[in-house]
Amino acid sequence: MATLTLRNIKKVYGDVEVIQDLSLDIEDREFVVLVGPSGCGKSTLLRMIAGLEEISGGDLSIDGERVNELPPDRRGLAMVFQSYALYPHMTVADNMAFALRLAGVSREERMAKVGEAAKILHLEPLLDRKPRALSGGQRQRVAIGRAIVREPRVFLFDEPLSNLDAALRVQMRIEIARLHNSLDATMVYVTHDQVEAMTMADKIVVMNAGHIEQVGSPLDLYHHPESLFVAGFIGSPKMNFIDAKVSSVSVDGTTVALSDGTEVTVPVSGGGMSAGDVVTMGVRPEELKAVTDDPANPGDLAGRVVVAERLGGETFLYTEVLGGQTLNLKGPGAMTYRVNDAIRLRIDGATCHLFRDDGKALPRLARNPMADLDAEPVAPSAAG
Amino acid sequence: MPTSQRHKLMMTLLGWVVAFLVFFPVLWMFLTSFKTELDAVSGTPNIFFEPTLENYAAVQERADYFRFAMNSIIISFGSTILALLFAIPAAYAMAFFPGKRTRGTLLWMLSTKMLPPVGVLVPVYLIFRDLRLLDSHMGLVIVFALMNLPIIVWMLFTFFKEVPKDILEAGRMDGASPRQELRFILVPLSVPGIASTGLLSVILAWNEAFWSLNLTTVAAAPLTVFIASFSSPEGLFWAKLSAASTMAIAPILIFGWLSQKQLVRGLTFGAVK
Numbered sequence: 001m002a003t004l005t006l007r008n009i010k011k012v013y014g015d016v017e018v019i020q021d022l023s024l025d026i027e028d029r030e031f032v033v034l035v036g037p038s039g040c041g042k043s044t045l046l047r048m049i050a051g052l053e054e055i056s057g058g059d060l061s062i063d064g065e066r067v068n069e070l071p072p073d074r075r076g077l078a079m080v081f082q083s084y085a086l087y088p089h090m091t092v093a094d095n096m097a098f099a100l101r102l103a104g105v106s107r108e109e110r111m112a113k114v115g116e117a118a119k120i121l122h123l124e125p126l127l128d129r130k131p132r133a134l135s136g137g138q139r140q141r142v143a144i145g146r147a148i149v150r151e152p153r154v155f156l157f158d159e160p161l162s163n164l165d166a167a168l169r170v171q172m173r174i175e176i177a178r179l180h181n182s183l184d185a186t187m188v189y190v191t192h193d194q195v196e197a198m199t200m201a202d203k204i205v206v207m208n209a210g211h212i213e214q215v216g217s218p219l220d221l222y223h224h225p226e227s228l229f230v231a232g233f234i235g236s237p238k239m240n241f242i243d244a245k246v247s248s249v250s251v252d253g254t255t256v257a258l259s260d261g262t263e264v265t266v267p268v269s270g271g272g273m274s275a276g277d278v279v280t281m282g283v284r285p286e287e288l289k290a291v292t293d294d295p296a297n298p299g300d301l302a303g304r305v306v307v308a309e310r311l312g313g314e315t316f317l318y319t320e321v322l323g324g325q326t327l328n329l330k331g332p333g334a335m336t337y338r339v340n341d342a343i344r345l346r347i348d349g350a351t352c353h354l355f356r357d358d359g360k361a362l363p364r365l366a367r368n369p370m371a372d373l374d375a376e377p378v379a380p381s382a383a384g
Numbered sequence: 385m386p387t388s389q390r391h392k393l394m395m396t397l398l399g400w401v402v403a404f405l406v407f408f409p410v411l412w413m414f415l416t417s418f419k420t421e422l423d424a425v426s427g428t429p430n431i432f433f434e435p436t437l438e439n440y441a442a443v444q445e446r447a448d449y450f451r452f453a454m455n456s457i458i459i460s461f462g463s464t465i466l467a468l469l470f471a472i473p474a475a476y477a478m479a480f481f482p483g484k485r486t487r488g489t490l491l492w493m494l495s496t497k498m499l500p501p502v503g504v505l506v507p508v509y510l511i512f513r514d515l516r517l518l519d520s521h522m523g524l525v526i527v528f529a530l531m532n533l534p535i536i537v538w539m540l541f542t543f544f545k546e547v548p549k550d551i552l553e554a555g556r557m558d559g560a561s562p563r564q565e566l567r568f569i570l571v572p573l574s575v576p577g578i579a580s581t582g583l584l585s586v587i588l589a590w591n592e593a594f595w596s597l598n599l600t601t602v603a604a605a606p607l608t609v610f611i612a613s614f615s616s617p618e619g620l621f622w623a624k625l626s627a628a629s630t631m632a633i634a635p636i637l638i639f640g641w642l643s644q645k646q647l648v649r650g651l652t653f654g655a656v657k
C-alpha cells in the first residue's frame with residue numbers, strides 16, 4: 001500500500017544538473033518502469049527514491065509523507081540491485097534475514113518469514129548455501145527474496161536482469177510480473193531494455209537526458225509517441241524516420257511529400273503547420289508492406305534489399321529507397337526476398353507519425369483503441 | 385622448443401636465482417650458527433663442518449632468550465591490534481565516505497614515513513620520560529602502532545576499495561548503521577586483507593630496532609635488542625651472533641609460514657558475482 005510522489009526533483013553533481021525539475025506520480029500497486037538510454041538519469045532517480053543518493057531539490061513523498069531526509073531503511077523500501085549485491089559471507093537464509101536481524105526480530109520469526117519468501121521463490125533447497133554456490137538466476141531470486149522478507153511498501157529494481165542470459169531473462173521477467181500480481185505491491189523498475197519495459201509495466205516513464213520525455217501505458221507510448229525520441233525508443237525494430245515536407249493541411253490529416261514527390265496523408269492534426277514546413281515522418285517496420293509492382297498504386301517506393309535477416313517466424317529486411325535512405329521492414333517468415341532483389345514498399349499513411357523539426361509529434365486525430373486497453377486498473381480484489 | 389616455453393623456463397630460472405639471492409644470507413646465518421667460532425671466521429667458506437650446539441647454549445647462558453622473545457611477541461601483536469583498531473574505521477571512512485581532502489590526507493599520512501625517525505627521537509624520548517613510558521611494553525606498542533599506521537591504513541584502504549559498493553548499499557537498505565555495516569559486512573568480507581595487513585604489521589614491528597634500542601633497556605627489550613647485545617665491545621663472535629639471530633627470526637618465520645597458508649585460503653574467499 002503505497003503511493004510515491006515526486007515533485008520538482010533535482011539532482012546536481014557540482015555544476016552538472018543530471019536531473020532537472022522532475023515530477024511524477026506513482027499509484028498504489030502500480031508497476032512503473034523507468035526506461036531510457038544509459039546516462040539518462042534513471043538509475044540516479046531510483047537511487048534518490050531509495051535514499052542512497054541525496055536529493056538536491058524538490059520533494060519526495062511516500063504515502064503523502066515527505067521522506068527526503070529519511071535514511072533508506074526508514075522509508076519502507078526494498079531494492080534489488082543489478083549486481084544482486086548479496087552478502088557473500090552469509091548463507092541464503094542469512095542474506096534474506098539480515099534486515100530482520102538488524103531490526104531485532106526474533107530468530108523463530110525470522111526463519112518463518114524467510115521460509116515464506118523462499119517458498120514463493122522456490123529457494124527452499126538452497127537456504128543453507130552461500131551465494132557463490134548459486135547460479136545467476138538463483139542469486140537474482142535470493143536478491144528478490146531479501147526484498148520480499150522486509151515487506152516493503154515499495155519495491156525498487158535497478159536493472160535486475162541485465163546480468164542474466166537471454167533465456168533466463170525472459171523467465172525472470174515473467175516471475176517478477178507474477179510476483180507483482182501476487183504481492184499487490186508498488187514496484188519501480190529501472191531498465192534500458194524497452195522490451196522489459198513494454199512487457200512488464202503498467203506505466204512506462206521514458207527518460208532522456210535528465211528529464212521525462214513521456215509517461216504512459218506501453219501501448220499508449222507505442223501508438224501515441226509524443227516525440228521523436230519516444231517513437232525511436234519504443235518498439236523493436238526501431239521506427240523508420242523519413243524526411244518530408246508538408247504539402248497541405250486539412251481536417252482529415254496532414255499531407256506530406258517525400259523527397260521523390262510521393263505524397264502520404266497522415267491522420268494527424270497539422271495545426272500551426274503550413275505547406276513547405278520540414279517534418280520527419282515515422283513509420284514502424286511492422287507497418288511497411290512489401291508489394292508487387294502495381295501501376296494503380298503510384299505511391300509505392302522502389303528500392304532494393306540490402307540485408308535480409310531471417311528469424312524463421314519473421315523476416316527483417318533492410319532496404320534502400322529514395323536514393324540512399326534505409327528503411328527497415330518486418331514481415332512474415334515466408335518472405336522470399338534476397339539481398340540485392342528489387343523491392344517495392346507501400347506506406348500506409350494511417351499508420352504513420354509526423355514530427356515537427358523540434359522533435360514534437362503532431363497529435364493524432366483519433367486515439368488508437370489499443371492504446372487505452374489497460375486504462376482501467378484491474379480491481380485488486382478480483383485476484384484474491 | 386617454442387619461444388613461449390623457453391620464455392617460461394627463463395622466467396622460472398630467474399625466479400629461482402632471485403629467491404636464492406634473497407634467501408642465501410639467511411641460509412648462511414643458519415649454517416654459521418652451528419659452526420665453531422673458528423670455522424665461522426675461516427677465510428674459505430666451508431659448507432661441510434661438524435655441527436655444534438654450543439653457540440645456542442652460550443647465547444642462552446648470557447641472556448634470557450625467552451624474556452626477549454615474549455617482549456617481542458607482546459609488542460608486535462599489541463601494536464598491530466592497536467593500529468588495526470584505529471586503521472579499520474579510518475580506512476572505512478576514507479574508502480566509502482570520501483571527502484574533498486581524503487586523497488590529500490592519505491598522501492600526508494604516507495609522507496610521515498619519509499621523515500627519518502631520528503628527527504623526532506629527542507622529543508619522543510622526552511615525552512616518554514615524562515609519561516614514564518620508557519622501557520615499557522605500552523611505550524613501544526604506541527610507537528610501533530603509530531609507526532605502522534600509515535601503511536596499515538593504506539593497505540586496508542585498497543582492500544576495502546575492492547569490496548563492491550552495492551553490497552554496502554544493500555546493507556544500508558537493510559537498515560545497517562555505519563557501525564553495523566563495518567561489523568557485519570565489511571570486516572567479514574575483508575578478513576584476508578585485514579589478515580595480510582596485520583601480518584605485515586607484526587613483521588615490521590618484530591624487525592624494528594631503532595626505537596627498541598633507544599626506548600628500552602631491559603624490562604621491555606625485544607629480540608632486536610637481544611641481537612644487538614651480541615655485537616659487543618669484546619669483538620664480534622660470528623657464530624654466537626648467528627645463533628642469536630636465528631633464534632630471533634625463528635618465531636616470526638614460523639608464524640609467517642603458518643599464516644601464509646591461512647592467507648592463501650583466504651584469497652579464494654567469496655566471489656561476488
